[in-house]
Amino acid sequence: MSYCDYVNVFHGCGKIDLPKPEGIAAKWFFIKAQCGNTSPAACIPFGGMSVGPYSGGYPTGYGNHKVNCHSDPQTFEGGDKLYGFTHLQQSGTGTIGYYYNYALTVPKYNNSAEKRLPVNEKGEPGYYSCVLDDILCEVTADNRVAYHKYSFGSDNGLVSIDFSNNGLNFDNSNKAAVNNLVISGYNSDTVCAEAVIEGIKFYFSARGNGEYEINGNAVTFKNFGKKALIKLSFSNVSPESSLLFLNNSTDFEKAKESAYTIWNNALSSVSIESGDDRIKRIFYSNLYHSLIKPSDRSGDGFIYRSDKPFMTDFATLWDMYKTAMPLICMLYKDVAEKSVETLMSLCEKLGNIPNSIGFSDAFYEHSGQARSLGCYVMMTAYRFGIKIDMNRMLNAIRKDIFADNKRDFTIDHKCKSHTWMLDMSDCCGLAAEIAAEAGETDISAELKPLSSLWKNCYDRSTGLLDGNSDYYEGTLYNYSFRQMKEMDERIEIAGGKERFVKFLDKFFGYGQPDVIQPKDPNNPEYIDRTMKRGIFEGFNNESDTEAPYSYIYAGRHDRTCEILRAGMKYMFSEGRGGLPGNNDSGALSSYYVFSALGIFPVAGQNLFLIGSPFIDKASLTFFNGNKLNILVEGNSPENIYVEEVRFNDRIIDNYRISADEIMKGGILEFKMSSEYNN
Numbered sequence: 001m002s003y004c005d006y007v008n009v010f011h012g013c014g015k016i017d018l019p020k021p022e023g024i025a026a027k028w029f030f031i032k033a034q035c036g037n038t039s040p041a042a043c044i045p046f047g048g049m050s051v052g053p054y055s056g057g058y059p060t061g062y063g064n065h066k067v068n069c070h071s072d073p074q075t076f077e078g079g080d081k082l083y084g085f086t087h088l089q090q091s092g093t094g095t096i097g098y099y100y101n102y103a104l105t106v107p108k109y110n111n112s113a114e115k116r117l118p119v120n121e122k123g124e125p126g127y128y129s130c131v132l133d134d135i136l137c138e139v140t141a142d143n144r145v146a147y148h149k150y151s152f153g154s155d156n157g158l159v160s161i162d163f164s165n166n167g168l169n170f171d172n173s174n175k176a177a178v179n180n181l182v183i184s185g186y187n188s189d190t191v192c193a194e195a196v197i198e199g200i201k202f203y204f205s206a207r208g209n210g211e212y213e214i215n216g217n218a219v220t221f222k223n224f225g226k227k228a229l230i231k232l233s234f235s236n237v238s239p240e241s242s243l244l245f246l247n248n249s250t251d252f253e254k255a256k257e258s259a260y261t262i263w264n265n266a267l268s269s270v271s272i273e274s275g276d277d278r279i280k281r282i283f284y285s286n287l288y289h290s291l292i293k294p295s296d297r298s299g300d301g302f303i304y305r306s307d308k309p310f311m312t313d314f315a316t317l318w319d320m321y322k323t324a325m326p327l328i329c330m331l332y333k334d335v336a337e338k339s340v341e342t343l344m345s346l347c348e349k350l351g352n353i354p355n356s357i358g359f360s361d362a363f364y365e366h367s368g369q370a371r372s373l374g375c376y377v378m379m380t381a382y383r384f385g386i387k388i389d390m391n392r393m394l395n396a397i398r399k400d401i402f403a404d405n406k407r408d409f410t411i412d413h414k415c416k417s418h419t420w421m422l423d424m425s426d427c428c429g430l431a432a433e434i435a436a437e438a439g440e441t442d443i444s445a446e447l448k449p450l451s452s453l454w455k456n457c458y459d460r461s462t463g464l465l466d467g468n469s470d471y472y473e474g475t476l477y478n479y480s481f482r483q484m485k486e487m488d489e490r491i492e493i494a495g496g497k498e499r500f501v502k503f504l505d506k507f508f509g510y511g512q513p514d515v516i517q518p519k520d521p522n523n524p525e526y527i528d529r530t531m532k533r534g535i536f537e538g539f540n541n542e543s544d545t546e547a548p549y550s551y552i553y554a555g556r557h558d559r560t561c562e563i564l565r566a567g568m569k570y571m572f573s574e575g576r577g578g579l580p581g582n583n584d585s586g587a588l589s590s591y592y593v594f595s596a597l598g599i600f601p602v603a604g605q606n607l608f609l610i611g612s613p614f615i616d617k618a619s620l621t622f623f624n625g626n627k628l629n630i631l632v633e634g635n636s637p638e639n640i641y642v643e644e645v646r647f648n649d650r651i652i653d654n655y656r657i658s659a660d661e662i663m664k665g666g667i668l669e670f671k672m673s674s675e676y677n678n
Contacts, residue, residue, distance in 0.1 A: 012036025027509020092583025126259025
């Protein structure tokens, strides 16, 4: 089977184009920008190099959007046209402050316009093409090298590479400077450039057919006849490393074919069957966009010793840790092991684990989102069976928790944001449990007292988090229903299961009026006013996407089914407008993948929760070689409730399965119904 045939690389690149929500889905309120912000750039899974079309648009360099944090994205004139092709793109992020798009490569004639409308855009995993003027432009990539092929209508074409390009390019886009840029010829067909970008040293190498000349910040290749073949690589260690990547490269066609094969193999880790090909297209497009980040730059790291494993572009770790990283830890051993090694090494080098890790030295730029998320990733990997040095992991967690920038938690027992308290307290409880299992009693005893501090964040008179806190991208309601290690105590604080369910019902909109989604980006007051009602963000943002599963702890799996099915029906679709919000480095896409399969990982815990699958069959090949086969009897749009679920012929009556059981593989069987019978 060619899984790549079901992938639309343009999925989520544009403004949302979703079905008009009905029923419970019409009650949910979008607080973030209504676009997916993905890129069709060519790369391989978790590739260290990408190359794609460049219009200068926010935030990937593709498309016609200006900066958008909420409501309909505004556009800029000429955003439907391309300057050329750039290297390294973000994937579905919002405003993280650094946007790459380095080494702008432009095929042209002397009289070509600055920007041109792409004609006949095409893409598949690992490949993108379009026509600019009469020039057929094709790009592909492997892990270290970008390959460009330009077929001209006449033999007087040129290809220029501007090494000073960085970031986005629309009015007031505040492009950061490329500093200390030096370009020099290496030999008759290869040029080297070095620069400092976002505080990080880059060494570029470009090789092409024909001749070249260096002009200021750019190099121009010419006299190549009607076909230009350009390769580009970079290193953060040395020019010799960058040149070595070029020397070990292949030709364009082989690179394209290899990229397709690599993608097909990666996507084949999850094989689904559905009577609806539309479901297959949405599923594999989402799986594809779940496997773009993080990026593998092992042996070329810029923070610690360069010969060690190094993964970068955990750009939105506050979203990735919930679904994207658990998906990776289930299926892709090499990436999971390198990610864990990276997080431990970062902690050892920096003294804590940043929330945003990319090609930037601004490690603390996003310290206000959340805390200790790298600890969740490491513990998730451990619970899934990824090989981890237990002592290093626990010491990294301890070092992160007791870092100087977290003394408000460890010493004062009070943080500016209750969400930080919840993050760190939960991490302490989970890590203390693992430490006790491993016989590390000192670490367990040190962390365990901190694991109960989450209780200080709740108002026992309301049963919810109190209002004396900052809440990032949400309100106290969005964070009151997250899963925690001590869910029974959490529900007790709410006043018991019945009252907890009432809180959840109000949050998700049962009995509430429909909402009107914000459209005017110049009217943030409407968002602030509506958010105070305490409304679910409807898969537009990841802050509360785990909340539908919290019903399970109160014995109302029917509600979990209703919300998940409504979300998957009305919040995800096909094409450029097929994602309800920023994909955030695969966080939303991987949420869709798990939802379709009917399972949901609880980050850091030895636990999967059962949802409402909407595929007919699935087979997952885990990193350890074990297989999980999922069989769904009676799957249909009407049969949304789980009448019975069995794992290896054992009835699962509490809708919970341990991660170590799941990772052993077997058969997960669902029997679906149009009515809920508890």
